[in-house]
Amino acid sequence: MKIFSASQIRACDAYTIHASGTSSADLMERAANACVKWINEHLPQDSVFIVLCGTGNNGGDGLAITRLLHQQGYGAKAFLLQMNSELSADCQLNLDRLKAIDSSLLQTLQPDTYITDIAPHIVILDAILGTGLNRAPEGWVANFISHINDTPNKKIAIDIPSGMPADVIPEDGAQVLEVNDTLSFQFQKRSFLHPETGSLAGNIRILDIGLHETFIESTHSSYQITDTALIKEIYKPRKPFTHKGTYGTAYIAGGSYGMMGAVTLAAKAAYRAGAGKVTALIPECGYNILQTIVPEAMCMVKGEKHINRISDWKGMQSIAVGPGLGTKPETIRAFGDLLDVCKQPLLLDADALNILAEQPELLNKLPTHSILTPHPKEFNKLFGETGNSMQRLELARTQAMKYNIHIVLKDRFTAVISPEGECRYNMTGNAGMATGGSGDVLTGVIAGLLAQGYEPYEAATLGVYVHGLAGDYAAVESSQEAMLAGDIISHLGNAFTHIKTTATQELF
Known part of the structure; x- marks a missing residue:
């Protein structure tokens, strides 16, 4: 199994969208369905979820997951961290879709706002920051991640834990959300395989979201997993x-x-x-x-x-x-x-x-x-x-x-x-x-x-x-x-x- 960098994964997404005649929103829906399928198979049906969402595509994943969990009968609510004034296009689309079902499934958190008194049985899904991260979280977002780390709840990261770069080890003191499981789309990330960050990512679950095999086979990577193949x-x-x-x-x-x-x-x-x-x-x-x-x-x-x-x-x-x-x-x-x-x-x-x-x-x-x-x-x-x-x-x-x-x-x-x-x-x-x-x-x-x-x-x-x-x-x-x-x-x-x-x- 090849290990791609964050930029290569984005290129793979783009190639899949172009070659398959699909849309980025459809690919996001595919990823959300893969996450919910894993949840169905590994967590009790009476599980209750808080989904923490950023304003980028990782947040869009979280909003789509919230909608799908609700439709399958789970208790789920999304909290959108208002980190930017504008959302990515697919994040905005999934925000609108969630609101159209039930606006009470969403709460927007303004800067310097935190969630308190989270019941210990609630599962926290992390979709704040994804592989597009290019610098360590700062200010309110860093403090928010630290606050969630202090909770005893089970935590599951969507694609990658918030604050964790895919291709490098963050500087000492950088805030990374520590999770029990990471539902990684299609590929391992190099940061999962090193002790400084791998210990924070929990159990790595690779979810196949159908990225295009032609790109995967034809794109070189100097890094790979020794698998049974x-x-x-x-x-x-x-x-x-x-x-x-x-x-x-x-x-x-x-x-x-x-x-x-x-x-x-x-x-x-x-x-x-x-x-x-x-x-x-x-x-x-x-x-x-x-x-x-x-x-x-x-x-x-x-x-x-x-x-x-x-x-x-x-x-x-x-x-x-x-x-x-x-x-x-x-x-x-x-x-x-x-x-x-x-x-x-x-x-x-x-x-x-x-x-x-x-x-x-x-x-x-x-x-x-x-x-x-x-x-x-x-x-x-x-x-x-x-x-x-x-x-x-x-x-x-x-x-x-x-x-x-x-x-x-x-x-x-x-x-x-x-x-x-x-x-x-x-x-x-x-x-x-x-x-x-x-x-x-x-x-x-x-x-x-x-x-x-x-x-x-x-x-x-x-x-x-x-x-x-x-x-x-x-x-x-x-x-x-x-x-x-x-x-x-x-x-x-x-x-x-x-x-x-x-x-x-x-x-x-």
């Missing part, structure tokens, strides 16, 4: 006449004294992700540990407590470095030596990233199409801090293009970024995966996919999706609170089974 394109089912050599060898260099758990998790995950063989390069202190926990893996030893040489990787289909590696001087030298001679894409995580941060000149030696998998703090150490998570993602796109690498920027909705600056947001996973070792499992999954011949961008995309999906299965069984990284590995089979059998169905 994309995963179906990427996934390669195993074939019957194959053997372990068909599925390649994943080479994983990591581990140090006291940190052997990381590389064992990665090795086990690589196998569970389908690698034919896994070879682990570890220090001598971890030999018995790894051979006991992952008996399937082949084991090579370099160094006593820390790896002092990274070798014997030639002929391996994937090379991962970092889990539990440590940053001892001899290990740093070994990693630098690897970068001097290796031209094959590398998968780098954890301490491999910390070494790059300490010696940024090594970034210029990264093989083309290598994959870096930083969490936000690791990314900040590598490339510098930014003002918010969306700026961090844009910096990641810049760095991916600069160094011709892939970056897996971990977050609630992990972003997989290509050397061309293309960005795929992942929607699987949950807060239970915020636990030690989860990142090591992801390294193993991606390494296992690379070993099987997946191209780096596809391996990273599928790996992040499968990793999150396995975490979702683990949360069902163990709860988010009790989940361990090993539980994610245990459910990789469920994730692959789901992909294989239901790839054509939308799960999320």
Whole structure:
């Protein structure tokens, strides 16, 4: 699913109106009907609504919804905030339509007027400000949003919460209406996918309002959602006449004294992700540990407590470095030596990233199409801090293009970024995966996919999706609170089974 900017969405609306021979008012009616349909399916029939409307097209949506709710027997009343002296054409049209049914269904609020004593059972629908927002709310409108935020009522945003830009993170202190659900028309918005604003938008419900497929298919966006349709394109089912050599060898260099758990998790995950063989390069202190926990893996030893040489990787289909590696001087030298001679894409995580941060000149030696998998703090150490998570993602796109690498920027909705600056947001996973070792499992999954011949961008995309999906299965069984990284590995089979059998169905 593509993610369009606010301007692209407006262009899509205009194209749909022109190509379909419909009117903007008809498209607004279609959107209002989609909202009321969702309300019918998810809220009790005796629900009572207050609909807060602005003077633009988002307000027009709210006025149309008020009329449709009333016609279906709900208790509903619209409050029009008189933010401007003139209404948009479609907002005025729906105001007239509502008045024609019953003028008591509407109350106009003059500046510095507020709604008080809202009964707690009333549902508040937010249609004050839409995607046309170009600056933070000010004065009365900002205070009004703050006042509504202080109420305990259930709140539902129409298309986007008021005060939330679609394409950027607002400045600190900007007023955004915090809602339980957002009924977004046709597309995700980027602001829903970042923690500063996504936490305010509640549950995102994408409503199909029939925007024209020709525009959607032909219009490029550098941002998209990793959905099941994309995963179906990427996934390669195993074939019957194959053997372990068909599925390649994943080479994983990591581990140090006291940190052997990381590389064992990665090795086990690589196998569970389908690698034919896994070879682990570890220090001598971890030999018995790894051979006991992952008996399937082949084991090579370099160094006593820390790896002092990274070798014997030639002929391996994937090379991962970092889990539990440590940053001892001899290990740093070994990693630098690897970068001097290796031209094959590398998968780098954890301490491999910390070494790059300490010696940024090594970034210029990264093989083309290598994959870096930083969490936000690791990314900040590598490339510098930014003002918010969306700026961090844009910096990641810049760095991916600069160094011709892939970056897996971990977050609630992990972003997989290509050397061309293309960005795929992942929607699987949950807060239970915020636990030690989860990142090591992801390294193993991606390494296992690379070993099987997946191209780096596809391996990273599928790996992040499968990793999150396995975490979702683990949360069902163990709860988010009790989940361990090993539980994610245990459910990789469920994730692959789901992909294989239901790839054509939308799960999320």
